[in-house]
Amino acid sequence: MATKKNKSSIRPLRLGSEWPYAPAPESAAIARINEQYELFIDGKWQKPAEGTYFDSINPATEKKLYRASLATEKDVDKAVAAARKASDKYWKKMSPAERGKYIFRIARLMQEQARELSVMETLDGGKPIRESRDFDIPMACNHFFYYAGWADKLEYAFTNRTPKPIGVAAQITPWNFPLLMAAWKIAPALATGNTVVLKPAETTSLTTLKLASIIQEADLPPGVVNIITGAGITGAALVRHPGINKIAFTGSTAVGKLIQQETAASNKKLTLELGGKAANIIFSDAPIDQAVEGVVNGIFFNQGHVCCAGSRLYVQESIAPLFIQKLKDRMATLLVGDPMDKNTDIGAINSAEQLEKINYYIRLGKKEGSLHYESAASLPKKGYFCQPTLFTKVAQSSRLAQEEIFGPVLAILTFRTEDEVIEKANNTPYGLSAGVWTDKGSRIFNMSKRLKAGVIWANSYNLFDPTSPFGGYKESGYGREGGLHGLLPYVSF
Amino acid sequence: MKKSTNRISVLKTYKLYIGGQFPRTESGRSFAALDAKGNKIANLCLASRKDSREAIVAARAALGGWSQRAASNRGQILYRIAEMLEARKDQFIAELQLQGLSRSAALLETNGAIDRWIYYAGWCDKFQALFSTVNPVASSHYNFSVCEPMGVVAIFAPASPLLGLVSVLAPCLAGGNTAVVLADETKSLCSISLAEVLNSSDVPGGVVNILTGSKTELLPWIAEHRDVNALAYTQRDHTTLSSLKTKATGNLKRVIHWPFTDWSVNKAQSPHLIMDLQEIKTTWHPIQQIAGSGASY
Structure with missing residues (x-):
């Protein structure tokens, strides 16, 4: 796998353009x-x-x-x-x-x-x-x-x-x-x-x-x-x-x-x-496809307008190229558009003001030297919409990794060891939530203990329940x- | 002049307690501790902003070890504090009397403080069981909420010089927090003597740091310091409380107000005081739903 840099072995799905869904609008x-x-x-x-x-x-x-x-x-x-x-x-x-x-x-x-x-x-x-x-x-x-x-x-x-x-x-x-x-x-x-x-x-x-x-x-x-x-x-x-x-x-x-x-x-x-700037942490032994789903759900759920959104992705270095490629492939299948269509994955940004704030951060990320990537989905002409976006090569000190964007923008960072990622994940003034993806139970509980956040999702993300306390x-x-x-x-x- | 056959007594130098050491204030300043009649008993260190910073750094450094120590071990250390305090009872009674308490009041204050350590020693490995929950979420997840210490707690000590101080410090430590204590200005002698007890009780250096000094001078710095997680205030001065809350906003410190006037009452000890300095952390973990789901075995 390591030799196939940034190349996926899977042919990317492009449901949006080549296999269009018939509209299924709610009334x-x-x-x-x-x-x-x-x-x-x-x-x-x-x-x-x-x-x-x-x-x-x-x-x-x-x-x-x-x-x-x-x-x-x-x-x-x-x-x-x-x-x-x-x-x-x-x-x-x-x-x-x-x-x-x-x-x-x-x-x-x-x-x-x-x-x-x-x-x-x-x-x-x-x-x-x-x-x-x-x-x-x-x-x-x-x-x-x-x-x-x-x-x-x-x-x-x-x-x-x-x-x-x-x-x-x-x-x-x-x-x-x-x-x-x-x-x-x-x-x-x-x-x-x-x-x-x-x-x-x-x-x-x-x-x-x-x-x-x-x-x-x-x-x-x-x-x-x-x-x-x-x-x-x-x-x-x-x-x-x-x-x-x-x-x-x-x-x-x-x-x-x-x-x-x-x-x-x-x-x-x-x-x-x-607010929050949650770390979503992927270890090399994680169930990769499930983790990709979790990352997508973590940052693109509700257009990223989520205080506990998994907006900082930490991928263990050994799997980063593969993981990021799979993530990009998955992003290509996301349908952005009419919120009333039952097929739509990502709807409209809540307001013009919020869209401007998100775009400000996208411009800033590019200026700060992070690598910008967005899905190729076509956006409706009217209304406030934003492409699902990710940035790679993001520095820990970058504002993309420190500030809450509240939009569909993911900052990706890498790590090598558990100690390193704990330190990086906790290095934020926020502490609302975090995600951990690994196959190892003892590691999950170690991470859960050490992450300074009110909600920890293990091999899952963005779950809520009336019986489950939430807060930072x-x-x-x-x-x-x-x-x-x-x-x-x-x-x- | 007393007769030359009489031995000259050795006076005690009261210092600060930071990171398990007893340094003098870096500022070289002092103020007078007074007895009930206003006579000078001793010189106390007038701690500076830099001393308070050193104390916060020490408390932060000690947090990892203290909070991750086995709960039962924390309980044994708190119990050890009680033992050491019991052994030095006479010293504390004498100091309290020197500061104006009657012999019987000093005895009550000292006994109360010893018993309070015992009370909280017992809570260390029990309060989690009362306040943690397993939450029956609708999806296939194991979901539980546990208590975790808030972190570095700055304590503005009550005027009750021993029992009051112990009543605030013990729930803070029982819950796995580390502390920076600013002793009450008027009766600081016991605070530093308590540091000597802590230092000989297996309490790791930095877990408790005690400063003597001016509240007016130090309180704003401590309340604004970014590496402090919570402030515990124990007096009834609402102007000070309001200023603490305002200064705490920088990093959203939790401000806890325990306005007891009488620390000897039963209500002044409770696991709820431990909980006032705890965060609740909720973890979600998936539960596999493959073989045997729905079966009755």
């Missing part, structure tokens, strides 16, 4: 999208105080999809007051078992409307329908179902301690997994007896607004969950609000740090789920979401 009509959405406060749809709205577009077509309300300070006030009232009047007083039943209801109603939610998620955010349908939406439903069951069992969760609700939780979600992140935040908060004011990301409000109507349909007491759409100013007003007791934020490390500074003088309990070390944030450990951020003792 956009399944999503009943309003022209304009108000704010969901105190169980009612209410107009924003300043009467301002903003457009949300479909990033795959650049066409306007709906108008959402821009919540400002007055609306935040109203929402926090509603959440406080709901906490005192209903939610804290309700028996935990009854609280749980409401959350179960939400899970069921979501499942019933799963298809519409999937279509909405894809139209609004640009992710492939296959991912919304098979991952985002079912996982979101499962989170509600999982935490619903905790509501009346909390005294078993904390050894020798009696948990109490904190009060009003302010929650801010990102645009990469809009409904799933709303579920990660709302479900544990409600199960532990808190009430919620949640602000979805500016570009992807749709499924969270749909969730609000599901919550209305589930007949939750008014004000237990409030959804306020808006921009950065909305989020800032929310975290600054003196009436909230807890903040749960998922987003960039830079904004996370601002929130910690902003709330330093307060007693607000804070948890942060921030170091500058990837603190606190866990999911599982037993995901209850802790929402209780006081």
